[in-house]
Amino acid sequence: MLPFSNIYFTFLAAALLRIVLFFYGLWQDAYSPIKYTDIDYFVFTDAARFVSRNLSPYDRDTYRYTPLLAWFLLPATWSKLWFSWGKAVFATGDIIAGWLILLVLRFSSGMSKERALKLASIWLLNPMVAVISTRGSSEGLLGVMVVALLWAVTRKKIKLAGILLGLAVHFKIYPFIYAISILWWLDQDRVGDSSPQSTNTETTISGNIIKFFNPARRTLAITSFSTFAALNLLMFSIYGRPFVQHTYLHHVTRIDHRHNFSPYNTLLYLSSSPSGDSVLRLESIAFIPQLFLSAIAIPLALAKKDLASTLLAQTFAFVTFNKVCTSQYFLWYIVLLPFYIPKSSFVARPAMGICAAFSWVLGQAWWLQQGYRLEFLGESTFVPGLWLSSIFFFLMNVWILGTIVTDVSQSAARNIWKKVP
C-alpha cells in the first residue's frame, strides 16, 4: 500500500515538511547573509510595522497589497519571536487548502479516499508549494481562498461563496475571472430550484433572462459584489488614495519593463523606452486576448462541463497571456491541478505528459539561464536569448492550455456517454 493513501500519514508528512522548512529557514536567516525568507515577507512585515504605529502600510515602498494582509501580519511586529507568525499562517493555509481539495474531490466528484488523497498530495506534498509558503509568500493564502470558494460553490453554500469571491478579488484582482464561470455553472438544473420549471421550449427572451437570473446567481452576484465593495470602501476610508493607487491602479500604469517570463516582456521594454517607436501600442491591447480567453470564452465553453477544471484552464490562460509573469504566478494554477489530473490526457498518455513536463522545465531552464547571463554576467541576452525563450515558453503553455481545454470538454462528453443507459 502506498503511504500517501493514509490520510493521517499524508497530512502529517505535509505538516512535517513545512515544519522542517520553517525551522531550516530560521536557521539560515540567523547564520547566513543570504536569506531564506522571501523579500516580499519583509515588505509585508515592514508594512505591518507601519500599521502598528498607526501609519499607512503604503508608506513601505513596493507594498502593493490590500491592507488586510498588513493587519493580518500585525502579530509579526510584536516581538522577534513572533516575526515568523505570517509564515506559520501561510503554511497552515497550505494544509487547509489541501484539506479542502480533498473534500471537493471526495464529495463533489465522488472519488475514492485513496485516489483523492493521492491527488491532494500534488498540492500537500509539493516541495515547491511548501518552500514558497514557508519563505513567507502570501500566494498560498490565495490558494486557500480559491479552493474554499470552489468547495463552497460545489456544496451550494452560495452566500459563503460570494463572500469568498469578493474577498479573493479584493486580495488579488485576478480571481474575478472565476465569477463568470461560477455564475454560468449555477444554472437551474444544478441549483435544483424549487420554482416551477417551464416545459415550454419556446420561451420568450424576457422569460429567458428572468430564468437566467435564478436566486443562486443573484445571491452570488450580490454577496460577492457587496463584499468586494465594502472592503474597498473600508480601506479607502482609512487609507485613501494610496490604497487605490498601489492595490489597483498600479497594475494599470506599471510598465513591466524588467525581464520576466511573459512573451510581451521584450516588446514592453522596447515600447516603453524613449527609443521605442511601436506602431501598434500592443501593450494597451494585450488584455484583449487574455481577458477574452480567461474571462469569457473558457468559462462559457467549459464551466458547465467541469467547474474545477475550468477554473484551472482560466487561470492557466490568464497567466500565460499576462503582460507580466513571474514564478509566483504558477502557484495560482498549481492549487487547481488536482481537479484536472484525473481527466488529463497528459496522464492517460504518459509519453505526452513527460513531453509536456520536459518542455515546461526546458522553457524555464532556458529562460533562467539567459536571465542569469543578463543579471549576473552582464551580457545583453535580451534578444534573441530571453525573447526567444519566453516565446517558446508561451507557445508551449498555449499547447498545454489547448490540451486542457480538449480534455475538459471530452471528459465531460465521456461522462455523458457513461451516464447514458
Place this chain on the structure above:
Amino acid sequence: MSRITHSLGVNPPLQFSRSVCIEGSPRTAHIFYPAKKHFAKSFIRLPLISERFSSSSASQYHQPLTSLGELTTYIQQKICPSSDSACHDRALSLLSASYLDIDYDTISHSLVLNAFWERAPDLGMWDDVFEIVGGNDKVEVGVLANDNPTEPEQLKLGGWLTVVGEDEKPSPTLFSFPSRHHASSPPSISTFSVSFVYPTGLHPTLRIQFPSPSQNLPPGEACALHAYLTLPSYLFADKYQLSDLLFLKSKGLKGLRGLYGETDLEAPDWVIEKWGSSMLVEIDTPGGDQSSAAATGSWTADIPLHFRYLAPKSGGGATDVEVPWPVVFWACRAEEGSKMSVNPFDRVNLGYDGLFGPKTMFYQLSPQPANSSGLLLETVGVPVLDLDKSRTVEIGTVTAIVLGFVWVCWKLWLAGTGSMETREVKKDRRE
C-alpha cells in the same frame, strides 16, 4: 583638506571626478547649464543636521562634466573686458584647477570664485606672475606652509604674505584656526582605491579597498569610517537590502546612514526626473578583530548597488556609464565644536558635511586612482537591448500571441461543437 565628489554653489571638482555638483538654488546654477531640460526639477533634497555649516543649500545636483571649457568661455566672453588679456588668461587657467567653488552671496550680490590647484599648472616649479590691472582690484599673495598645530582640530599656517602693488617686501605671518576638515595622517598611506567587482551584471558591487588595517588607523577615539557616494540616476541602492546586520557584516559595512534623492526600486532610467541619489554608509573597520586584521594585507568594503534599465540602443548591447568614486573619511567627534564656525577657509556644503552634527571633524583619506588619467571615475557597461537585433521583436511577438490565441480559440470551438455533437448523440440514443 576637504574632498568631495561634489559641493557648494556650483562646484566642479575636476581632480576628483569629472563631474559638476551643484548645491544651492537651481536658479543660481542655471547660467552655466542653460541647455539642460527640466534642470530645476532634477535637484534632490538633503536634510541638514548642522545648519550652521550648510546654511542655505539643501538642494543638490550632480552631472558628469568633461571639461570646464564652457565655463571659462562664459567668463571670457561675459565677464572679462574684451581688452583685458590677463583676465582671459586667468579664466583659462581654471581649466587645470583641482577644484573650483563658485558661491553666490544673495545679500551682497557678489559672486565668489575659489579655485584650488593641487600642483603647479605646468610641470616643475610654480612660476606665476601677478599684476594689478584695474584700479580697485586687490591681489594678495601668500606663501604658506603647514605648521604643527597646538590643538587637534586646528590648522596652523606659517609663511609670508604680500599685497601686490602695496607692500615693498613680504611680511612674515603665522596664524592658526580650527578646521572641520583634515587630511588623515600620514597622508601617504591613508589611502583607498575603488573598483567594481566583475562581472557587474545588473547588480554591481562597488568595492573600496584599503591598503592595510595597521596603516588606516582612526585619528581619534570617537571616530567612524564613512563613505559618501554619488549615485547617478542609472544606479540605486536598496535601503531594505542594506538593513540586515548579517548581510552588512558580510560586505564589510556597519550600516546605511543616509540615502537621499531618487530611491525608487523599480523605475527604469528614462522615467527618472532627478539626477540620482546620495548615500552615506558607515564602513566596518577590522580594528576590533586584531587577529583577522593582521592576517590579511588589505581589506575591503563592498557596497551592493543596482542598475536601472537603460534605454535600448543600436550598435552593441551595452551602454557605458560613469560612476564617480565615493569620498571616504573618518568622522570624529570634536571637543570644541563651537569654535569651528569661524573658520573662513573651510569649504562647506560638500554634501556629507551637513549630514553630521556641528561637533564633527572630518579626516579625509586620499584616493589612489589606478588609471593614469587620474580621474576618479569608474566606467561600467550596462547590458541593454540591442536595437539592431530587435527589428523582428514586434512582429515576432505579435505573431506568437495571435497564433497562440487562435489555437486556443480553435480548441474551444472544437470543444463547443464537440459537446453539441455528443448532445445530439445523446438525443439520438434516447429516441
